[in-house]
Amino acid sequence: MLEKLFQVINRIERLNMVSMHQMRRSVNNLTKPLGSLGRLEEIAVRLAGITGSVQPSVDKKAIVVMCGDHGVVQEGVSAYPQEVTGLMMANFIRRSAAVNVLAQQAGAEVQVIDVGTLLTDLPEGVVRRKVRPGTANMAQGPAMTKQEAVAAIHVGMDTAYELADKGIEVIGLGEMGIGNTTPSSAMTAVFTNHPVEQITGRGTGIDDEALAAKTKVIERAIEVNQPDPGDAVDVLAKVGGLEIAGLAGVIMGAAARRVPVVIDGVITGAAALAACRIEPRCRDYLFASHLSVEPAHRIVLDELGLKPLLHLDMRLGEGTGAALALPVIESAVQLVSRMATFEDLGIPSPAPEEDEFSLAVDGLK
Ligand SMILES: Cc1cc2ncn([C@H]3O[C@H](COP(=O)(O)O)[C@@H](O)[C@H]3O)c2cc1C
Ligand SMILES: O=C(O)c1cccnc1
Numbered sequence: 001m002l003e004k005l006f007q008v009i010n011r012i013e014r015l016n017m018v019s020m021h022q023m024r025r026s027v028n029n030l031t032k033p034l035g036s037l038g039r040l041e042e043i044a045v046r047l048a049g050i051t052g053s054v055q056p057s058v059d060k061k062a063i064v065v066m067c068g069d070h071g072v073v074q075e076g077v078s079a080y081p082q083e084v085t086g087l088m089m090a091n092f093i094r095r096s097a098a099v100n101v102l103a104q105q106a107g108a109e110v111q112v113i114d115v116g117t118l119l120t121d122l123p124e125g126v127v128r129r130k131v132r133p134g135t136a137n138m139a140q141g142p143a144m145t146k147q148e149a150v151a152a153i154h155v156g157m158d159t160a161y162e163l164a165d166k167g168i169e170v171i172g173l174g175e176m177g178i179g180n181t182t183p184s185s186a187m188t189a190v191f192t193n194h195p196v197e198q199i200t201g202r203g204t205g206i207d208d209e210a211l212a213a214k215t216k217v218i219e220r221a222i223e224v225n226q227p228d229p230g231d232a233v234d235v236l237a238k239v240g241g242l243e244i245a246g247l248a249g250v251i252m253g254a255a256a257r258r259v260p261v262v263i264d265g266v267i268t269g270a271a272a273l274a275a276c277r278i279e280p281r282c283r284d285y286l287f288a289s290h291l292s293v294e295p296a297h298r299i300v301l302d303e304l305g306l307k308p309l310l311h312l313d314m315r316l317g318e319g320t321g322a323a324l325a326l327p328v329i330e331s332a333v334q335l336v337s338r339m340a341t342f343e344d345l346g347i348p349s350p351a352p353e354e355d356e357f358s359l360a361v362d363g364l365k
Contacts, residue, residue, distance in 0.1 A: 001150055008157050009279045011256035015049030023048035028351035029341040039309065043287070043332035050260050050285055051169075055337060058260070058330050061108035062163050063099060063172040063319040064250055065092055066156065067126075068116035068243035069134035070179035071143065075217045077182045079204040085178045086119045088318075092176070093125040098316060099174055102323035106330075108172060110319075111163075115155050116242025117177070129155040131242055138183065138221040142238045149237035149245045156249020157256075164257035171254050171261050172289070172326055173268040174319020175243045178204075181294060184270035186218045186239035188296040190227050191273045192303050201266070201294035201315075232277035240274070247271035252278065255285040262329065264322040265292040265315065269300035276304060289325030290314055 023045045028034060035041065047056040067089055073082045091097040092112045095104070103110045113127040118134045131151045135143035144152075163171060181203035189196045200215045218239075225238035236245045248271040254261045255275075263272050263286055275282045288306035291297060293315040301308060309325045342349045 001147060004154060004157070005150060008252055008256045012252065012279050012281045014281060015046070015284050016052040017049065019052050019054055020045050020049040022054045023336070026054060026341075027336060029343065029349045030336070030339045031342060031345060032339070034351055037335060039307070040332040040335060043329055044336045046284070047260060047329075047333065050258055052258065056333055058170040058326070058333055060167050060169045061106060061172065061326050062168045063103050063108050063110045063174050063323055064159055064163070065099065065110060065112045065174040065176055065319055066243035066246040066250070067112065067114050067175065068177040068180070068241050068246070069118045070177055070183065070241055071135045071137035072139055072182050072217065072221070073179040074137050075139050075213070076210060077203070077206070077214045077217055078179045079206045079210070080178055082118065082178050085117055085176055088176050089114070089117070089119065089126055090123045093123045097318060098320050099318035099323055102320055106323050106326040108323060108326055111159070113155065113159060113246065115152050115246040131155065135241055138186070138225065138239050139217050140224065142225055143183065143240060144237050144242065146233055146237045148242070149233050149240065152242045152245035153249035153252070156246040156251070157253035159246070160250045160253025160257060160259065164254070164259050169259065170326065170329065171250065171259055172319050172322030173247050173250060173261060173263050173271070174322060175247060175264075175267045175317055177241060177243050180241050180243065180267050182214060182218060183239055183241045183244060184267045185296050186221050187235055187244070187270040188273065188300055189218065190222060190229050190235050190239065191277060192299055193229070194299055196222070199296045199299060201296060203294070232274045236274055240270075244271045244274070248275040248278070251275035251282050251286065255279070255282045259285070260287060260329075261285055262287045262289050262322040262325050264289055264319050265317050266294040266297040266300065267317055268322070269297050272304060273300055287325065287329060290321035292321070
């Protein structure tokens with residue numbers, strides 16, 4: 001069962017330092033003051049490292065929306081009923097949800113995958129990869145078995161491989177699953193050892209009383225299940241979710257295929273933490289799109305050493321932040337491929353010589 005997971009992880013390589021070095025030199029030769037394109041320069045350098053090309057392309061884009069339901073919703077942790085998961089899936093298929101609008105603007109296709117919802121009558125167009133119909137209530141016992149968590153990871157890995165096979169050059173992550181900020185906070189607490197109280201947020205918009213109750217539910221889930229922070233599959237199985245495990249699989253699969261991944265909010269962030277605990281090299285393939293209002297998100301990004309590209313006070317999920325960041329990433333590529341160099345203008349590059357001799361790898365932020 002674990003063989004496939006290990007085969008994918010084995011393929012995840014370091015970034016290509018030669019390409020990064022060459023890209024940094026190209027960026028320094030563009031007709032602008034040194035460093036003046038700020039983080040766009042880092043994006044270009046890291047894309048070179050990820051793709052192994054000094055002319056990377058992120059033209060073909062996809063947003064993967066992994067969907068799952070959560071038994072812990074019984075505990076009153078969300079402001080909305082569980083049926084909203086399915087209703088929103090239908091909305092994604094009709095292309096009328098927030099993520100569809102933003103993905104269309106970014107020129108990205110949206111793929112909707114059922115990895116573990118309660119829905120039996122799935123709308124046409126949803127990819128059918130259900131591992132089980134929703135998780136069990138993690139406040140009473142494990143959300144799922146380890147086998148199920150691994151099966152959900154495999155769904156994500158397969159998805160990333162299929163997208164890479166069809167020429168997708170950048171993958172944005174999204175999710176839908178009423179209640180899923182609860183397992184995301186639980187996972188973040190376990191992986192980072194921060195107090196649950198500091199990590200738990202209002203999700204879809206619960207009041208103070210419900211927030212206090214949600215915090216207690218998460219503490220209870222950790223107490224009851226005793227997830228092992230050193231075993232990310234154990235954490236995913238005991239206090240995670242099917243769509244979260246699927247997203248961790250997408251990250252590992254994409255990294256194995258040298259495809260950059262743009263994470264979204266607190267749920268895709270928790271998935272990224274899990275993927276990076278399984279294989280730390282995954283981290284170099286990730287871009288953080290935005291900083292969510294959910295308190296766990298800042299903790300996740302700090303832990304991963306990722307800086308968000310946008311600050312828009314969003315707290316939606318679905319892949320909305322990832323969709324918004326895709327054009328920013330594409331801008332970095334367009335700048336390096338289309339701007340003139342100092343040589344083009346017939347003057348020597350003013351970039352300092354010692355840059356050539358720096359071993360510090362930039363573009364890793
Ligand atoms: C209409 C609607 C659309 C959404 N799109 C994403 N989410 C977001 O809210 C859920 C997580 O919040 P909580 O843990 O509080 O339930 C997820 O499904 C997430 O993607 C939505 C939630 C609602 C209600
Ligand atoms: O930050 C997020 O991703 C988020 C916040 C609240 C609800 N759903 C998602």
